[in-house]
Amino acid sequence: MxxxxxxxxxxxxxxxxxxxxxxxxxxxxxxxxxxxxxxxxxxxxxxxxxxxxxxxxxxxxxxxxxxxxxxxxxxxxxxxLELTEKEIQEIYDVRLLIETFVFERLVKMDTTEVAKELSKTLEMMKIAIKYQDADDFSFQDVAFHETIVRSIDHSHILMIWNNLKPTLESLILLSMRMRFEETYDDFDRIIRNHELYIEAISKKDRDLMVQSLHQNFDDVQGRVEDLWTSQQTFTKGVEHDD
Structure with a gap:
């Protein structure tokens, strides 16, 4: 202390x-x-x-x-208590589950407004990079993904996100502070990844959505297709039952 x-x-x-x-x-x-x-x-x-x-x-x-x-x-x-690597991985697993679920719902929605909101947030992220403000970049990054989660108006998904958010926010903040000092050039790639998110949502393109998940979760790529397929299977099952 x-x-x-x-x-x-x-x-x-x-x-x-x-x-x-x-x-x-x-x-x-x-x-x-x-x-x-x-x-x-x-x-x-x-x-x-x-x-x-x-x-x-x-x-x-x-x-x-x-x-x-x-x-x-x-x-x-x-x-x-120790926050283990396994627990951190599980936090990102849950985040990936949430975003694959949300993306599948967005395919069936009008995404014009959410794409506009995401574009505004992305501009704020670019400004934070320009001024090398890791804290503001982290704030906008979390806001970007929260906008996606909120866009489907699903109260229980939002509840899970809100439970996850405090620890996730801290992990992102610490990571971005380190990246601004050690791998500043990598932010071009990060911005491109977020642009891909917006393009995927705007076009409702499942292939682009999977690609955007790959690039944003580059350390868990092996699970992206499995999670995405499971969401599509689940959704089709619900539609069939209806």
Missing amino acids: AESNKNLYPDKWLNKASAGERVACELRMRIISGRIESGSILSENQLAAEFSVSRSPIREALKVLASENLLRLERMGAVV
């Missing part, structure tokens, strides 16, 4: 957040980044003093992080 005087979570993202939410966002970033190591014991009293809040927001934050399997609650505090 000695290095925790500088917050990892962007203050500008916390304008409307409660005290408990602010603490949860910062602790989540510290745990996922490894600044707070697994096995560390977090004391309610120490956290309350550090964040200059009462113990009530600290308890709120610890409960949230425990629900995300980042902590194990103990009397008057918590023990930090």
Whole structure:
């Protein structure tokens, strides 16, 4: 905790957040980044003093992080759990499941407005790259994919996304900060990938959609076709039952 005087979570993202939410966002970033190591014991009293809040927001934050399997609650505090590579892979598996499902629904919808909204967000991503603002790029990147998820107006899919979002947001933020410093040239490819998303949605082209998923999930390509096929099979089954 000695290095925790500088917050990892962007203050500008916390304008409307409660005290408990602010603490949860910062602790989540510290745990996922490894600044707070697994096995560390977090004391309610120490956290309350550090964040200059009462113990009530600290308890709120610890409960949230425990629900995300980042902590194990103990009397008057918590023990930090390891976020394993397997768990991170599972988070991206769920995200891939969501996006394959959403894409299949979009084929049957008017996608004009969602494509326009995505194009606006993509322009904001390009501006963030120009000014080398990793935090704003991450914010817009998450917003881009959330726009896709929200576009089908599916309450339970959105619920799953919202449960996934806090940890996913932290992983993306940490990754993008590193990329801006170490692989800045790679952002041309990232922008092209997002342009492909928009083109696939605009044209309702399943082949382009699969290609866009391949390029955005380049480390899980072996699962893209299986997931995409399963979504099409499921949808046809539902249509047949109707």
